[in-house]
Amino acid sequence: MHELAITQQIVQIAEEHARQHQAEKITDLYLVIGELSSVIDESVQFYWDIVAKDTLCEGAELHFQRLPAELRCLDCGSRYQLDRGELTACPQCDSARIEVIQGKEFQLQSIDID
């Protein structure tokens, strides 16, 4: 459900930047979504056409770059990724003291304007 609010936010940020560059139209948006950010790109896409209508984003294409989660064990220092999205302790030493290095991102990286 909260993808609707998020999609509106994407339009707002993109329009703000496009206006600063006197753009008439936004043609493409490049988004980065981390595996841990709990944002579903299909849902954003689903709301996109409705939310973008009558804005500079109307008809623009969304491009998603998904970033896999990367974790680091605070005890043995080994780095690992999630296995099929499943939360696990450190595969090397079974420690539960884990730090997230990458995967929480949810950013608008850039836009193409015309």
Added chain:
Amino acid sequence: MVKNISIIEDIQEANDTVARTNRQRLDQSTTLGINLMASPGAGKTTLIENTLQVLAEKYQVAVIDGDIATSIDADRAEKAGAFAVQINTGGACHIDANMLRQALDVVDLGQIDLVLVENVGNLICPASFQLGTHKNVLIASIPEGDDKPYKYPPMYRDLDALVINKMDLLPYVDFDLDYFRKGVEILSPGLVSFPLSCQTGEGLDPWLKWLEKTLTEEGI
């Protein structure tokens, strides 16, 4: 001609900006803000009632309740001695920083020591919206099952305290406390937790002491 503009902006930035303003308002009036999150039925409102029973004698407490509909929870908090504000989220699955900002507008923060925000019962969306409160607290409960940290990791990540409610039901439910705690440890290392029962009152004291200590730390 098509031109690419670099932006690199967090999409939640608008929410986070309002959250920072909320925090400033709370800090300016030396009010402690606590965001209470949980699944529906975990016992958020009951924990608030039990907490008010003790703390409302010493502190001025406001409770801000988020629900899709009704004012059932705010009515209960008011009856228990708090100044209560009900936010009806109109279908939204979480409270966002802007909803809290509007609720804070009707609270006389100068007179309030503690704001308890009772988020919408949901283990997913509230995790994505920082409110500007000082502490994020999750209320888990035994009947929900021991796999919840594994199934809802964002909710269990970066918490400041964890309440484990309905401990009195542990003998009747297949709940492996060690398995549960390991999941919690991966997501929020060293997290302080309060196993308790709102039904029997057992274990409430450490939770209340933590709240009082946190109030003191905020200079209240």
